[in-house]
């Protein structure tokens with residue numbers, strides 16, 4: 454039990470009805486989960502409005518209600534608190550409830566369109582290998598030291614974030630690396646957290662269904678840097694034109710990294726092959742098993758962050774050279790006889806897809822075909838579909854369009870929208886097989902000796918979501934199975 458008044462610390466209160474001296478049990482923003490003596494926070498969402506469920510929350514036993522408008526019908530014995538923004542209030546309340554756990558460790562947030570999971574996970578692995586107890590909040594999973602938990606979202610809601618951070622405090626975690634998504638910033642999931650550093654990767658097309666324009670998407674990302682404290686570092690990629698924008702109004706100490714332009718942390722690619730990258734980083738040579746020039750940015754960012762967090766340079770260079778690629782990010786298998794390479798990659802944005810295809814094209818020889826299997830998710834930004842169709846067909850020798858996670862949309866219709874981006878000169882490279890398993894099978898059957906198959910979009914995901922139902926599905930396992938059948 455916690456005293457309600459203490460939980461409200463730093464929350465800007467507009468009006469109160471009832472007493473704030475009561476003791477509350479848990480915080481909830483979903484009325485269906487409210488139990489006796491909980492506090493219910495009513496959030497105006499995109500589908501429904503939490504204010505409609507205040508009565509249900511009270512019937513379920515809520516002792517306190519935090520809302521943007523106190524209802525006309527109030528119940529005796531229940532405390533109502535009016536605030537301007539309930540999502541923001543929830544963030545402060547969650548931090549207070551768990552005793553501000555972000556202040557008791559070094560929390561580093563990674564934001565940008567692509568590379569967040571890669572950078573956060575590599576930093577988790579780097580600091581763990583350096584002997585620290587580390588935490589991770591990422592798309593793939595949540596880690597508290599070596600304990601792993603399933604991740605539901607890239608950036609969880611503020612109650613979940615603070616609960617994990619508290620668990621990290623209890624277990625003596627010193628550093629936590631977390632992904633900060635644009636939805637997360639916009640919905641104040643990361644407000645009230647004390648960050649020791651922020652990293653910006655890059656900005657390209659994604660989530661334009663949610664944010665009304667690219668400028669709004671950019672400004673949401675920028676808000677994360679605007680809110681960093683002066684004690685934190687802000688480390689940005691200045692080869693991306695939006696890197697400097699992120700630094701415009703930040704109070705944090707500014708650092709830059711780049712391959713092409715002047716920066717505090719600079720790298721040059723000396724070698725780029727299927728076995729990895731050889732980089733020159735601030736005059737030191739650095740070998741990494743990670744593949745593709747985009748990974749040079751990720752590796753440079755973790756090298757810089759490690760230095761800013763006080764890790765010894767030689768030690769971090771040594772450990773970085775031992776790090777493996779992250780689950781579902783350029784993971785590959787090679788079939789035993791035909792030597793067909795199948796790559797599974799989480800590229801689900803036009804820019805990521807282009808990077809992965811260019812990386813493969815830089816490495817493969819002209820005699821080998823590049824067969825790409827790709828689709829786009831349903832109930833997500835549909836404007837990226839034709840763009841990804843265009844990129845896949847222009848940069849591969851053959852393409853099979855298929856389903857990603859159709860969610861509640863018609864899978865055939867999504868495939869048609871992807872096909873719409875194909876230019877006439879590429880028509881004959883393209884076929885469509887809506888069933889993803891059949892599409893992967895077809896790619897394996899098409900492939901000849903030494904060819905390369907790219908299966909993009911789902912990476913580490915072990916399910917396919919169709920009509921709200923998640924069924925087991927693992928690109929890597931499936932392609933491995935078909936490649937083995939070919940060998941028989």
Ligand SMILES: CC(=O)N[C@H]1[C@@H](OP(=O)(O)OP(=O)(O)OC[C@H]2O[C@@H](n3ccc(=O)[nH]c3=O)[C@H](O)[C@@H]2O)O[C@H](CO)[C@@H](O)[C@@H]1O[C@H](C)C(=O)N[C@@H](C)C(=O)N[C@H](CCC(=O)O)C(=O)O
Nearest residue numbers: 482483484496498499500501502503506606607608634636
């Ligand atoms: C678009 C989006 O971000 N939606 C999030 C948002 O939902 P919403 O605004 O639609 O909520 P709503 O359903 O309208 O309901 C409003 C409120 O009423 C409450 N409610 C609803 C019904 C009821 O009976 N009782 C009740 O109290 C809900 O709990 C909610 O608090 O607020 C909810 C509660 O916090 C989130 O669960 C939900 O995430 C949904 C599931 C989602 O899919 N989000 C994705 C898009 C997302 O956040 N993705 C990013 C990754 C992006 C990236 O790759 O960069 C992420 O960080 O994971």
Ligand SMILES: Nc1ncnc2c1ncn2[C@@H]1O[C@H](COP(=O)(O)OP(=O)(O)OP(=O)(O)O)[C@@H](O)[C@H]1O
Nearest residue numbers: 566567568569570571592607747782798799800805
């Ligand atoms: N620095 C980068 N620049 C461009 N593309 C990248 C970069 N790093 C990774 N990618 C590509 O983007 C894909 C997704 O990478 P990653 O999962 O690290 O990004 P993310 O930002 O966490 O994505 P999400 O928004 O889904 O959480 C990778 O599979 C790869 O194809």
Ligand SMILES: N[C@H](CCC[C@H](N)C(=O)O)C(=O)O
Nearest residue numbers: 801829830833857858910911
């Ligand atoms: N974090 C991203 C993941 C997309 C992954 C892709 N497989 C899809 O389902 O669209 C999102 O929620 O938009």
Ligand SMILES: [Mg+2]
Nearest residue numbers: 569570592607
């Ligand atoms: Mg991620």
